[in-house]
Amino acid sequence: xxxxxxxxxxxxxxxxxxxxxxxxxxxxxxxxxxxxxxxxxxxxxxxxxxxxxxxxxxxxxxxxxxxxxxxxxxxxxxxxxxxxxxxxxxxxxxxxxxxxxxxxxxxxxxxxxxxxxxxxxxxxxxxxxxxxxxxxxxxxxxxxxxxxxxxxxxxxxxxxxxxxxxxxxxxxxxxxxxxxxxxxxxxxxxxxxxxxxxxxxxxxxxxxxxxxxxxxxxxxxxxxxxxxxxxxxxxxxxxxxxxxxxxxxxxxxxxxxxxxxxxxxxxxxxxxxxxxxxxxxxxxxxxxxxxxxxxxxxxxxxxxxxxxxxxxxxxxxxxxxxxxxxxxxxxxxxxxxxxxxxxxxxxxxxxxxx
Amino acid sequence: xxxxxxxxxxxxxxxxxxxxxxxxxxxxxxxxxxxxxxxxxxxxxxxxxxxxxxxxxxxxxxxxxxxxxxxxxxxxxxxxxxxxxxxxxxxxxxxxxxxxxxxxxxxxxxxxxxxxxxxxxxxxxxxxxxxxxxxxxxxxxxxxxxxxxxxxxxxxxxxxxxxxxxxxxxxxxxxxxxxxxxxxxxxxxxxxxxxxxxxxxxxxxxxxxxxxxxxxxxxxxxxxxxxxxxxxxxxxxxxxxxxxxxxxxxxxxxxxxxxxxxxxxxxxxxxxxxxxxxxxxxxxxxxxxxxxxxxxxxxxxxxxxxxxxxxxxxxxxxxxxxxxxxxxxxxxxxxxxxxxxxxxxxxxxxxxxxxxxxxxxxxxxxxxxxxxxxxxxxxxxxxxxxxxxxxxxxxxxxxxxxxxxxxxxxxxxxxxxxxxxxxxxxxxxxxxxxxxxxxxxxxxxxxxxxxxxxxxxxxxxxxxxxxxxxxxxxxxxxxxxxxxxxxxxxxxxxxxxxxxxxxxxxxxxxxxxxxxxxxx
Numbered sequence: 096x097x098x099x100x101x102x103x104x105x106x107x108x109x110x111x112x113x114x115x116x117x118x119x120x121x122x123x124x125x126x127x128x129x130x131x132x133x134x135x136x137x138x139x140x141x142x143x144x145x146x147x148x149x150x151x152x153x154x155x156x157x158x159x160x161x162x163x164x165x166x167x168x169x170x171x172x173x174x175x176x177x178x179x180x181x182x183x184x185x186x187x188x189x190x191x192x193x194x195x196x197x198x199x200x201x202x203x204x205x206x207x208x209x210x211x212x213x214x215x216x217x218x219x220x221x222x223x224x225x226x227x228x229x230x231x232x233x234x235x236x237x238x239x240x241x242x243x244x245x246x247x248x249x250x251x252x253x254x255x256x257x258x259x260x261x262x263x264x265x266x267x268x269x270x271x272x273x274x275x276x277x278x279x280x281x282x283x284x285x286x287x288x289x290x291x292x293x294x295x296x297x298x299x300x301x302x303x304x305x306x307x308x309x310x311x312x313x314x315x316x317x318x319x320x321x322x323x324x325x326x327x328x329x330x331x332x333x334x335x336x337x338x339x340x341x342x343x344x345x346x347x348x349x350x351x352x353x354x355x356x357x358x359x360x361x362x363x364x365x366x367x368x369x370x371x372x373x374x375x376x377x378x379x380x381x382x383x384x385x386x387x388x389x390x391x392x393x394x395x396x397x398x399x400x401x402x403x404x405x406x407x408x409x410x411x412x413x414x415x416x417x418x419x420x421x422x423x424x425x426x427x428x429x430x431x432x433x434x435x436x437x438x439x440x441x442x443x444x445x446x447x448x449x
Numbered sequence: 450x451x452x453x454x455x456x457x458x459x460x461x462x463x464x465x466x467x468x469x470x471x472x473x474x475x476x477x478x479x480x481x482x483x484x485x486x487x488x489x490x491x492x493x494x495x496x497x498x499x500x501x502x503x504x505x506x507x508x509x510x511x512x513x514x515x516x517x518x519x520x521x522x523x524x525x526x527x528x529x530x531x532x533x534x535x536x537x538x539x540x541x542x543x544x545x546x547x548x549x550x551x552x553x554x555x556x557x558x559x560x561x562x563x564x565x566x567x568x569x570x571x572x573x574x575x576x577x578x579x580x581x582x583x584x585x586x587x588x589x590x591x592x593x594x595x596x597x598x599x600x601x602x603x604x605x606x607x608x609x610x611x612x613x614x615x616x617x618x619x620x621x622x623x624x625x626x627x628x629x630x631x632x633x634x635x636x637x638x639x640x641x642x643x644x645x646x647x648x649x650x651x652x653x654x655x656x657x658x659x660x661x662x663x664x665x666x667x668x669x670x671x672x673x674x675x676x677x678x679x680x681x682x683x684x685x686x687x688x689x690x691x692x693x694x695x696x697x698x699x700x701x702x703x704x705x706x707x708x709x710x711x712x713x714x715x716x717x718x719x720x721x722x723x724x725x726x727x728x729x730x731x732x733x734x735x736x737x738x739x740x741x742x743x744x745x746x747x748x749x750x751x752x753x754x755x756x757x758x759x760x761x762x763x764x765x766x767x768x769x770x771x772x773x774x775x776x777x778x779x780x781x782x783x784x785x786x787x788x789x790x791x792x793x794x795x796x797x798x799x800x801x802x803x804x805x806x807x808x809x810x811x812x813x814x815x816x817x818x819x820x821x822x823x824x825x826x827x828x829x830x831x832x833x834x835x836x837x838x839x840x841x842x843x844x845x846x847x848x849x850x851x852x853x854x855x856x857x858x859x860x861x862x863x864x865x866x867x868x869x870x871x872x873x874x875x876x877x878x879x880x881x882x883x884x885x886x887x888x889x890x891x892x893x894x895x896x897x898x899x900x901x902x903x904x905x906x907x908x909x910x911x912x913x914x915x916x917x918x919x920x921x922x923x924x925x926x927x928x929x930x931x932x933x934x935x936x937x938x939x940x941x942x943x944x945x946x947x948x949x950x951x952x953x954x955x956x957x958x959x960x961x962x963x964x965x966x967x968x969x
Contacts, residue, residue, distance in 0.1 A: 312577035314569070317560070321568055324557030331555045332619075333540045334569045391559035 138385025138438065139397040145383075146400055149407045157414045164290045169406040174295035175200065175357040176405070179377040180384070180398040181306045182350025185343040187381050188310070189322045190390030191246035193344065195235065195253035196351035197373035199228050201366070202257045203355015207276075208269035208365025217275035225352045231257060232348020236341030250344075254374070261367030268366035271359055280360045295357045302350070306395045315339060323390025379427055380405055383434050404430070468531065470495050470658045471547075471627055476515055476525035485511045486522070489684045491677050493627060493658040498649060500673035500690065501662045504702050504759060504924055507679040509662055513629055516660075517549050518542040530626070548620030552632040554612040556619070558605030563587040565604050566619045590618045594648050610641030617648060621657075628652060629660045634668055646672050664760030665941055666695055666963060678702060695963035696956075699758075703926065703959075725749070726785040728918040729801075729887050731770060734779030739765040742778050743944040745920070745937060747887060752909060752919040754933030754950070756926055756958055762942035763922045764806055767891050770920065771803035772796040783887075797830065802885035804876055806892040806922070808869070812876045815865030819855065820846045822864045822875050827882040849878040854904060870901025877905065881912075888912065891922045906932050926958050938962060 154161030170177070179196050186193045203224045210220045231253060238249045271277070283291035310316035318339040321329040330336045354373075359365055384401030386393025408426050412418045471493040478486040486508045493499050503509050514520040516527065518536030527534050529545055536542040539549070556565045563584050564571075572582040587600040596614055604612055613633055620628055630649070634642050649659055649672060663669055669676065670690060678685040678701045685701045693701075727746040735742035740762040747753050755763040768774045770781070772790035781790055783799050790796050793803065805811035814822055823846050828837055837845075846860045853874040855867070864872060873893060880888065890909070894902040909932055913919055923929050929936055930950055938946040938961045946961050 308577070312580075314571060314573075314578065317564060317568060317571070317578065320560055321557045321564075324559035325555070328555040328557055329568075331539065331551075332557075332568055333543060391557065 135385055135392050135394050135397070138392075139394050139400065141437070142384050142397055142400040142404060146404050146407060149404065149411065153407065153411050153414065157411075160410075160414055163288060165410065167286070167290050167292055167296070169403050169410065170296040170299065171293045172361075173402050173406045174293065174299040175354040175361060176373070176376060176380065177299040177399055177402045178302050178350050178357060179354040179373060180380040180402050181302050181395055182347035182354075183374070183377040183381050184306070184384075184386055184393060184395045184398045185310075185319060186246070186347045187378070187386050187388060188319050188390055188393055189340060189343050190326070191239065191340070191343065192250060192378070192388075193232075193235075193253075193347045193351075194247065194250040194374050195231065195257055196347060196354070196377055197370040197375070198254040198257035198261070199231060199348060199351035200355040200358055200370035200373055201261045201368065203228060203352045204359040204362070204365040204369050205261045205264050205269070205367055206365070207356060207359045208271050209264050211271055211273045211276070212269055217273050220273075221356060224356055225349060228348040228350075228352020228355070229345050230348070232344040232346070232351075233341060235348070236344030239344065240337050240340040258367065264367075265365070266367060268364050271363045271365065276360055277363065280363055293361075295360055298353075298357065302353070303395055303399050310395055315342060319343060320391055323387075323392070325391075376405065379431050382431060385434075385438070387438060388435075469493055470530055471516070472526075472528045473512070473516060474526050474528075476512065476522050476527070478511055478515060478520060479523045485682050486515065487682050488525070489679065489682070490525075490687075491516075491660075492687070493660060495626070495656045495658050496653055497674045498653055498659045498661050498672050500669045500676040501660060501679070502669065502676050502698065502702055503679035503685075507702070508682040509679060510631070511682075512679065513549070513631055513660070513662065516542070517547055517629060543623060543625075546624065546626035547629065548623055548625035548627070549629040549631065550613070550616045550620055550633055554609060554616050556604055556612060556616055558603075558612070560604060561601055562591075562598055562604055562607075562615055563600040565615055566590060566600075566622055568619075570623075586622070587618075590622045594618055594621065594651060596648070608641070610637045610644065613637065613641075614645065614648060617645075617652075621652065625657060627658045627660065629662075631662050632664070633661075634663055634665060642668060664758055666698070666758075667941065670695065696959055699959050699963045702758075703924070727782075728784060729770070730782045730785075732780055734766070734769055734776050734781060736765065736769055736774055737777045739774065739942065740769065741943040743937075743939075744947070745770070745944075747918045747920060749886075749918055750913050750916045751935070752913045752921055752933045754929035754936040755920065755922045755939060756929045756936050757939035757962055759924065760942075761939040761962070763939050764891055765942070766939070767803070767889050767920060767922055770796075771801060771889055773803065797826075797883070797885075800884075800886035801889065802826075802880035802883060802887070803889040804873075804880060804891060804893055806895070808873060808876065812879075813864055813872050815863065817864060818861050819850070819864055819867070819875055820860035823849060823860075823879050823882065826879045830883050845882060849882065853878050853908065868901070870905075873905065874901065877908070885917070887918045887920070889920045889922075892924065893921070894923060894925070894928060902928075926955055930955060930958065 150160075150166065159165070179200065183193055183196060206224050206227060207220050210223060211217065215223070235249050235253045238244050239246050279294045283293055284297055285291050310319060318329065318334045318336070321332070321334055322336055322339060326336060355370070358369060362369070380401035381393070381398045382388060382401070383404055384393070384397030384399070386397060405427060408430070409423050412420060412422050412426075469492040471491070473489070473491040476486050476489045476491075477484065489508065489512060491501070491512065501509050501512065511520060515522045518539050518541050527536075529547070534545060536545065536547075542549075557568070560568070566587040567583045571578045572586060573579055574582070584600050591598055591600060594614070594617070596618065598607070598611060598615065604615060607615070617628070633645060637645065646668075649661070653659060661669070661673055673690045675687065675689050676693065676698075677687045678698065680702060725748055727748045729745070729747045731743070731745045733742040733744065743766055745753065745766070755766060757763050765774070769776045770790065772792050772795050775791065781788055788795075788799055790799070796803070814825070817825075820842070824837055824842055827845075831837065843860070849855075850858050850860065855871050855874050855878070857867075864875060867875070877893065894905055906928065909919055909921060921929065921933055930953065933950045936948045936950050936953060936958065937944055938948065938958060940962055948958075
């Protein structure tokens with residue numbers, strides 16, 4: 096490192112105010128920087144490009160793939176996974192992980208089905224399910240922060256606990272016949288061009304929007320990023336590290352429970368074997384969406400795109416009909432690996448630049 | 450009488466303002482078994498840069514931690530602006546106007562410069578963070594410090610030096626009256642240090658009291674107005690920088706007690722035959738940011754000392770010789786054959802052994818017995834598939850416990866229950882069992898009692914007499930001069946001299962460390 100390239104005042108760095116007509120590359124770079132998320136934006140753009148390419152390839156290859164409703168169905172069919180991935184994004188941004196979310200989805204469906212069967216009013220059932228998920232997340236967060244335990248182990252325990260409670264409540268599948276749940280399941284939001292979205296899909300998009308606001312416009316959200324960047328620094332800067340760390344697990348628990356409700360609306364039953372491995376799908380979506388597993392870098396919009404990429408791959412293989420559905424898993428596996436390698440390479444380049 | 454021995458001057462040092470902003474008086478901190486600070490006082494005046502000086506273990510960090518609310522103190526008082534304070538947490542101290550910037554940048558590299566400056570106290574409008582106002586505030590602070598850093602850029606994209614300056618900007622944004630800079634320059638190059646000092650000076654002009662800790666004497670003399678010197682947890686003196694020559698400062702920091710305890714004795718230097726191939730020859734060996742390219746030659750049967758203050762690069766150089774850090778420049782030859790030292794494993798295969806300065810972290814396995822600790826390196830060298838026969842192991846262990854006088858002489862004692870000196874003997878024996886040809890000893894006698902110290906020194910001399918090559922690193926110059934045949938003097942990460950120990954005086958080495966040129 097020479098003296099000259101690290102001297103600050105005379106360095107020809109960008110002036111604070113943009114000149115009148117910068118080239119488009121400079122403008123793009125400036126915009127990227129002004130998003131205050133830097134390389135995360137690049138990763139998300141990569142995911143967006145991938146989504147467009149996949150979808151475009153599908154439209155060319157398969158006759159009916161290009162209809163707008165096919166695209167909207169990606170949202171409809173994956174609404175619960177989007178909500179799950181949002182909760183997971185919070186946790187992963189702090190550098191943690193939540194393995195319990197798939198089991199909490201199952202718990203949500205079983206609780207909803209059995210409580211409705213027992214005659215509880217639907218609004219009360221919804222509140223009970225959401226409260227249970229949040230409580231479980233709060234307890235896990237307390238264990239992780241208060242006892243300095245590994246998130247992996249604590250949420251693994253939470254996963255077994257939630258799955259076990261499902262079986263304790265009911266082994267066999269319980270159908271849901273409640274009016275409110277079926278109404279939400281059947282009715283849709285009409286969109287121009289004869290297309291539609293389910294209520295669940297709309298709710299999932301609202302969750303994404305709220306999450307993006309919380310992450311970028313509240314102190315809580317910025318603290319989430321700060322903890323992911325360096326937890327010890329965040330503590331020395333006087334940020335509320337403990338409260339925030341517990342908070343992200345509460346959010347993840349809440350989102351898992353909400354995902355469970357959406358799943359029970361989608362499938363109209365409660366079963367203890369619902370959502371097995373769903374937490375891993377959520378993690379895959381978050382990572383494909385450009386969020387670093389070590390924390391501190393990523394956007395919740397990326398997680399939405401990640402879910403849509405997974406959904407597109409599944410739709411492509413369904414459309415083909417001739418391919419075994421295991422190809423979905425194989426494709427996702429390869430994709431995940433490619434993305435992690437790409438992230439590592441970009442991170443290394445950024446690291447060597449400084 | 451040297452200033453080192455002088456008490457705090459009877460006439461108080463003239464100060465810029467009559468009232469100190471911080472006055473620490475009679476601070477005493479007792480750790481289990483040791484007084485970390487004993488009746489130490491420190492005064493900080495507004496608009497001064499005050500250097501806190503002392504060797505490793507002198508109590509500098511402890512004193513800073515007492516000031517910033519990290520450690521509670523057992524006796525003494527701290528007043529801030531004339532009012533007695535007792536900070537329970539760093540956040541309390543910060544709220545009262547004492548900001549600290551640590552050696553490692555304690556910011557979040559993934560966030561923008563703006564966010565790092567305002568994090569936790571962002572301006573808000575109707576509940577949500579006002580990004581525009583945040584950026585304006587960051588811009589204003591950066592402008593006040595005359596820093597041209599884009600507030601929207603990500604912190605991690607900047608070199609460490611800039612990150613350090615952003616940390617200062619954050620500290621100043623809280624309207625700090627006192628700024629503590631704990632070794633802020635240890636990873637900066639000359640240009641970056643100049644930039645940092647420019648900022649420090651502008652803060653001084655604004656009336657901030659700055660407490661500056663550094664191991665680099667040049668920098669201390671460049672920036673500081675006054676200094677407080679500590680040694681072994683005690684106050685040695687408070688001086689005006691201009692009144693204290695460097696040589697006296699180094700003496701005050703290092704102390705001369707040992708010289709009076711033991712007579713300096715020089716064994717007849719072991720001659721090096723003309724044309725003999727050195728056992729180890731490093732030329733231009735360096736690592737960017739850690740140590741400038743240096744030449745080191747060690748012949749068979751010779752002890753080469755590395756002398757210098759902490760941070761002078763002595764440990765860094767030793768680690769390069771062991772392959773614990775990767776060198777960025779230079780070549781190494783062992784017995785005339787070029788070798789590449791890429792890992793400790795590779796160095797061990799060349800017959801090099803390394804006793805780390807960090808005894809606790811990098812050597813002692815406290816929960817294993819003396820026997821297991823002794824046999825660890827030998828077993829690792831044999832490979833785990835060829836266990837050392839029980840009988841042979843017992844014999845070796847018994848022999849080394851006797852030879853090094855390890856107490857208690859019980860092979861089954863847990864190592865953590867032994868004293869520091871005896872732990873060190875066990876670690877030394879561990880390496881000796883592998884029959885190395887070059888022994889790197891980094892501070893082998895630090896923190897151990899005087900008896901064990903003498904035994905280890907004796908052992909080193911004996912090993913050299915038997916033909917082993919030794920590199921001996923120590924902060925104690927008397928020790929280095931006593932047992933080494935030649936002395937490599939380091940200063941500010943550079944080798945400044947390579948001397949024959951027999952015709953070198955202690956004062957000569959002190960001069961070199963202080964000034965970097967030969968006696969003048």
